[in-house]
Amino acid sequence: MTTEPRQGAQAIRRALMVLRILAAGRETGVPLTEVVQATGLTRPTVHRIVHVLIEEGIVERHEKTGRYAIGGQVPELALARPSRSPLLAAADNILARTSQRVGDTLFLTVRTGNDTLCIDRRIGSYPIQVLSIEVGARRPLGVSSAGVAILAAMPTPDARKIVTANEVRFAGYRTSVATVLSQIALAKRRGYNLREAGLVQGTKSLSTWIKTPDRRPAAAITVSAVRTRLGPRREQEVAEILLEAALAIEKKIESLP
Amino acid sequence: MTTEPRQGAQAIRRALMVLRILAAGRETGVPLTEVVQATGLTRPTVHRIVHVLIEEGIVERHEKTGRYAIGGQVPELALARPSRSPLLAAADNILARTSQRVGDTLFLTVRTGNDTLCIDRRIGSYPIQVLSIEVGARRPLGVSSAGVAILAAMPTPDARKIVTANEVRFAGYRTSVATVLSQIALAKRRGYNLREAGLVQGTKSLSTWIKTPDRRPAAAITVSAVRTRLGPRREQEVAEILLEAALAIEKKIESLP
DNA sequence: GGTTTGCTGTCCATAATGTGGACAGAATTG
């Protein structure tokens, strides 16, 4: 039962749009033009918003590069909340165990708005590990393996809506609405998502989804490994392990609160 | 060299004002009326702002109590930044060592706007410990022992300005502009701040300040203990230890970046 | 060295946006 629109706050909504784009830029930040492109706002508007946010300490500007990034006051506001989310708490042990069993790096990714956000990473024991994605990494839903998995876990019309909304941002990741939609369809049929060409060359990823007690997608577990380590046979094995882990986390969430 | 005003963003500034008030309410949150009182905005305006922020996931509303609190998306945005601030990194070891030497609970508190924010806490070894203040606790500058210490570390006019700005909020903490100003004067003379009656009954606090390389106040270290444990002699001892710790942290900050 | 390209920053007339007084419901209290 989602409450419908609400007006009288265009500026605030726009500011948040900007913030979310900046968040995707992590420490390095994002140049103004890119924010303009990603938000669809005009340049003077973005400029004004960003500079007010700087005055307020919510955004920082890197002197050298001129890029804009999330400022120091955001973590300060975040301190007002209990430190670990219920999902993170529920997943903790299970991820640790699963990461040991698999030996490759595991990622826990949630949906936030139209983005995916990596909230946990467990490094495996195998000597070659894919570490490109870090905790805090944020990308448009549909771009990453986890993103496709999460989209595959929701009703097709909903997924379609999100993918369309992200269309403008896909360009930067060399993908398209059509590609993403077909990936979602494939993942739905398979029961998990598989990505042959990861964001890093020569890697392969496999994601399963986690749903909340009310059956809405909550997160995804992803394994990333160098391609040679995920042949057809091992793919089956790993998929089963991840599906198991996802189920275990779902159960734990139900039992906790 | 602070850049001067900037207009065209009243709404955004107001939203942030609201957010900061909500942050002070931590997990329990704040009722609408209190936000109205603290911000000086009208009720319809606050109501609108808060509800837009709810739609955006930045604010949450507790079903039972109807109170408003910082929402789950704020920590998500915070993930875009490196996890530990330079100050926290610099203070880490020194706080641990000092906490051992003193035996009572230590707090590290920073200034953020017109508030103090507790960003670290080290529990001591002595069997009776004052734990009332938690990491994330946020109060108007001037209300807590650490707040007075930080104000004492800045030029009097600056401090006076902040204290005046906080006047409306002091009522809720049973203090006043005059009281705070006299406490600041006392702390300045003494070189550290002493508070006989802590926020919790029967406790006593002692705070020293930490300055950044450019000599602006950055933070405060506070010891809180039951009153009987901080007699005149021990007060001297503890003060010296804290002053030493503050100096050590200042040096470490300079050496790091 | 000119000129083109790609970026950031600023102005200001304009209309769309956010505002807040007034009204209403809901819950608690005496």
Add this chain to the structure above:
DNA sequence: CAATTCTGTCCACATTATGGACAGCAAACC
């Protein structure tokens, strides 16, 4: 069941935020 205290909603109005147009600056190109 009036009185009080909270939250939520409406809508006429003017204050606020908007964005087209202009400007500066650096790097890349000819």
